Amino acid sequence: VKRGLATSPRFVMIALVLPMLLPCFVSAAPMSPLAMSCEGCHRPHAAATPFVALDQLSAATIAADLKRFRDQPDPANIMSRFTKNLPDEQIARLAAELSAAQGAR
């Protein structure tokens, strides 16, 4: 039986897989708005301010710092205010994003 093009298994596979792969080649997933907001202070590549440039740090370091701010709360530290209710999995995601960030500029 000759199948129509649209029902060809190979075609279906290609048609399904290509769109999934395409973004990998075109661009990485965009940063989350939260990670972008972190960069309002923590500018990528800007090391000369009190706000550390997070793209210079590993994800593990950022995650450990965020957990320390959360678990040893210090009201004098702005980061403790932001991380008070930040769950572990979100810290992990955020740390990975910020570590990999090249920044908008």
Added chain:
Amino acid sequence: MILSRRDLLAASLALPAIGAQAAQRRGARIVVVGAGFGGATCAKYLRVLMPDADITLIDRRASFYTGPFTNLVIAGLRVPDSIERDVQRIADDHRVRLIVDEVTAIDTAKLRVGTARHGVHAADRIVISPGIAMRWDAIEGLDPTHSAQMPHAWTGDAQLLALRERVANLSDGATVLIAAPPNPYRCPPGPYERASLIACALTRAGRRRCKILIADAKDDFSKRALFELEWDQLYPGLIEWIPRAKNGEVVRVDTSANAVWLRDASAPIKVDLATIIPPQRAADLAAQNDLVDESGWCPIDPANFESRRHPHIHVIGDAALAAPMPKSGFSANSQAKLCAAAIAASLSGKPAPDPRLLNTCYSLVNETAAISVSGYYGAVNGRLSAISEGMSPLSGDVALREREARQAHAWYDSITADSFGAAHRG
């Protein structure tokens, strides 16, 4: 599996479906009105997220002074040029088209933005970040023509220079009155930072017999306990706060006689300088285009800051109803990023971004001491709420206040570079 030529041909035929998204993205036309913290940041991140989109930034001003650090300039602790931003440079930095012109009308159904001298611009999405307008009907005797005599310096224009000069020329023993507006308004701690920094300037100049009255339309204010503690320590007896409950609300002024009437007062207070910050609402652009509700502000869906009144039009920054976020430059910057991400996702058929936002408001109490309040916010089921908040501890010592002042200055440099591009002055 080996792919035959026919398979590849079939795949290439399937590509247009994918390409349609890209084309849609490439062809997307977005008009952003307002080049302040909200609009400028949104234009920048739209360009980052949609490299091929047609993005137009419109502002009626060629340049403006930033709200943050306005009080330092007024008190003579910073030069005006250092907080001035050139709109063309912002657009160049963000690689978007700029139109310096008045927006005359927004066609909310057809998504068109009309300008006074630069035609009509059709868009797939419109973002407005128009800021605030003063409610001139609220205080008798105060209107746009008289306001400069009792300058608010709250909207980034030449009133800043006028107020700076008036503060510099105060003589010892002078009375200064700051009128603080009712909620909500731009920069909640601003009037109290203004009192602090004017007190700092007067103390420095040895004019210790001066008096600063804060006539307030409210019974509480942002970081009140912290401000009052710092005033007692730094400027004992210099600053007096008159809350609404003690008839602090300014109801009438006579700008030519330097007279200010508080509620129920039989006689006016004679002042040497009044800076009257009037009650506020969303800017005329929002009000005139059916984007405000009965509150005078713009209702939005906090998941993407799309107007609840007109689809595909987004309102960010001070004009938006985004409580519990304060109306601040940091809030506008954060909202702009969420808005840009949501528009980019929507136009390319991707899932909506996780709606999370940040804010910190630093207030300087003198040149080297600051206090702050911060919040982390999220939108769930159409409601914006604080996930966590906090402010500087009352028990903070001099070292902490100094550390926060260093952070405040670094924050200003960072957030303005993020929002407007690298500084070119100062």
